[in-house]
Amino acid sequence: MIRNIDVALQLVLEPHAQVPWLIQEAVRGGVTCVQWRDKFFNDNDFYNRAVEIKSICYELKVPLIINDRVDIALAIGAAGVHLGQKDLPFEVARGILPASMSIGWTVENFEELEEAEKYDVEYIGISPVLLTSTKLDAAPPFGIEGLQRARKMSRHKLVAIGGMTPENASAVRAAGADGLAVVSAICRSQNPYETAKAFLK
Amino acid sequence: MIRNIDVALQLVLEPHAQVPWLIQEAVRGGVTCVQWRDKFFNDNDFYNRAVEIKSICYELKVPLIINDRVDIALAIGAAGVHLGQKDLPFEVARGILPASMSIGWTVENFEELEEAEKYDVEYIGISPVLLTSTKLDAAPPFGIEGLQRARKMSRHKLVAIGGMTPENASAVRAAGADGLAVVSAICRSQNPYETAKAFLK
Numbered sequence: 489m490i491r492n493i494d495v496a497l498q499l500v501l502e503p504h505a506q507v508p509w510l511i512q513e514a515v516r517g518g519v520t521c522v523q524w525r526d527k528f529f530n531d532n533d534f535y536n537r538a539v540e541i542k543s544i545c546y547e548l549k550v551p552l553i554i555n556d557r558v559d560i561a562l563a564i565g566a567a568g569v570h571l572g573q574k575d576l577p578f579e580v581a582r583g584i585l586p587a588s589m590s591i592g593w594t595v596e597n598f599e600e601l602e603e604a605e606k607y608d609v610e611y612i613g614i615s616p617v618l619l620t621s622t623k624l625d626a627a628p629p630f631g632i633e634g635l636q637r638a639r640k641m642s643r644h645k646l647v648a649i650g651g652m653t654p655e656n657a658s659a660v661r662a663a664g665a666d667g668l669a670v671v672s673a674i675c676r677s678q679n680p681y682e683t684a685k686a687f688l689k
Numbered sequence: 690m691i692r693n694i695d696v697a698l699q700l701v702l703e704p705h706a707q708v709p710w711l712i713q714e715a716v717r718g719g720v721t722c723v724q725w726r727d728k729f730f731n732d733n734d735f736y737n738r739a740v741e742i743k744s745i746c747y748e749l750k751v752p753l754i755i756n757d758r759v760d761i762a763l764a765i766g767a768a769g770v771h772l773g774q775k776d777l778p779f780e781v782a783r784g785i786l787p788a789s790m791s792i793g794w795t796v797e798n799f800e801e802l803e804e805a806e807k808y809d810v811e812y813i814g815i816s817p818v819l820l821t822s823t824k825l826d827a828a829p830p831f832g833i834e835g836l837q838r839a840r841k842m843s844r845h846k847l848v849a850i851g852g853m854t855p856e857n858a859s860a861v862r863a864a865g866a867d868g869l870a871v872v873s874a875i876c877r878s879q880n881p882y883e884t885a886k887a888f889l890k
Contacts, residue, residue: 530775531757556732559760562785563777574731576764584763 491590493551493567494520495611495647495667497687501541501623502675503528508544514674515548517684523570523592523669525555538564553592558584568610573600573663578607592647593658597625601638613669614638616650617660622671626650632663640665654686694752694768695721696848696868701756702742703823703876704729707786709745715875716749718885720770723823724771724793726756727795739765744802759785769793774801778856779808779852779860793848793861802839814870815839818861823872827851834862855887 499511503526511522524541526534539648542564551567554560558581561569564676568590569594571581581591590610595601604612616626618633629650630638638646648665653673660668668687677683700712700720704727712723725742729733735813739755743765746753752768755761759782762770769791772782782792791811796802805813817827818836830851831839839847849866854874861869869888 531777532775534782536778557760559763559782559785562760563781574733576732576736576760580736580764581760584760584800689774 491568491610493553493592493610495592495645495669496520497684498523498553498647498669499666499674499684500525500671501667502671504605505675507541510675510680511541511544511550511680512548513679514684515550517681517689519674519684520667521551521553521567523553523555525570531560531567535560535563538566539625542566545674553590556646561585561589561624562601570594570613572613572615577610577650578604582608594649598634598637598641601641604644605642609644611645611647611666612642612645613649617648617665618656620650620671623650632659635660635663635665652687654683654689656688660688691833692769692811694754694791694793694811694863696793697721697848698885699724699754699848699868699870700848700875700885701726701870701872703872706876708742711876711881712742712745712751713749714881716751717883718882719883719889720751720875721868722752722754722768724754724756726771735761739767742829743767754791760785762790771814772794773797773816774815779810783809787808795850799838799842802842805845810845812846812848812867813839813843814848814850815866816886818849818866819852819857821851821872823852825849833860836861836864836866839878853888855884855890858888859890 497519498521499514500523553568553570554566555570570592572594592611593609594613595616616629645666647667648660649669652668652670674680700715700721701724704795742811754769754771755767756771771793773795793812794810795814795816846867848862848868850870853869853871875881
């Protein structure tokens with residue numbers, strides 16, 4: 489398989505993130521991949537912004553994953569897409585993406601995790617692991633014990649999403665997460681370099 | 690070229706259109722292609738609904754065009770997509786679609802029409818030709834004279850969009866439109882069969 493994204497620390501950009509500065513600092517601090525999501529712009533703006541972010545990531549040698557939109561990911565040649573239950577069905581998305589492009593897949597409960605064991609995913613996003621302020625319609629948290637149970641159930645790389653901070657990062661990893669996806673803790677940090685670094689200590 | 694969509698009378702479905710009834714009646718009355726647009730549902734619902742509409746159109750042997758979303762069009766194997774200035778740039782969309790899939794392209798003024806002469810489009814949507822109640826952010830209308838001018842400028846098939854009624858259809862055709870795209874006049878008709886027929890008289 490060509491696809492192999494280092495998911496140890498995924499930076500999920502907020503819509504108005506200050507790029508390139510934020511990405512440069514966060515990657516210098518240890519971020520291993522970037523996810524871009526946009527729910528506000530029209531497609532033309534989304535595309536142009538994605539091209540800009542792709543070129544920053546390319547320069548820094550970190551893969552860029554596009555949230556939700558398979559066509560935007562195809563258009564810019566992203567490393568992959570991140571999808572969930574409300575997006576295109578997994579097998580349909582897999583069918584229109586080239587083999588070189590990955591799919592990260594969010595699950596919000598154990599039934600969805602079990603279903604996802606059938607899929608050829610790059611990683612599973614366990615969402616949310618802890619309480620999150622970023623996603624208002626988030627499902628009830630898995631908690632650390634839920635994450636341990638997910639680890640036992642799954643053959644996939646697991647990425648913990650929701651409520652990740654430098655303080656809880658090692659407990660989350662110890663519970664079986666291969667990586668963490670971080671939104672606000674890095675995007676809203678005054679010093680994203682130090683914050684990213686703190687996540688990997 | 691494989692692509693060749695009969696654009697004489699395009700039915701643009703409203704989000705809550707009553708299918709399959711509306712499509713069946715409208716096609717029986719003479720509708721030659723169907724466009725499905727959705728701005729409200731999540732992608733999973735959009736996809737499932739598109740699959741349903743595709744199978745109705747397939748049964749009736751009329752091509753289905755998906756508005757805006759290149760990935761949904763790819764996912765269901767639509768006949769094409771309909772895009773405009775706020776969507777993926779034309780050449781980018783063309784690059785990720787197979788040669789068998791068409792692109793209809795909306796222009797809202799003569800500068801955009803001139804630009805679109807470079808594109809390998811299936812048809813150009815001239816929008817709006819007349820005053821429309823369906824699209825709240827529509828540009829100023831081209832009018833019948835504007836449509837005549839567009840006809841002289843363009844090598845493409847022209848589809849008139851906006852304010853189309855059975856009463857003005859022949860004047861719009863006489864001004865140079867190869868086809869008409871109709872939203873409310875058919876979607877909100879008590880008798881879509883008769884209304885479609887009236888558009889082609």
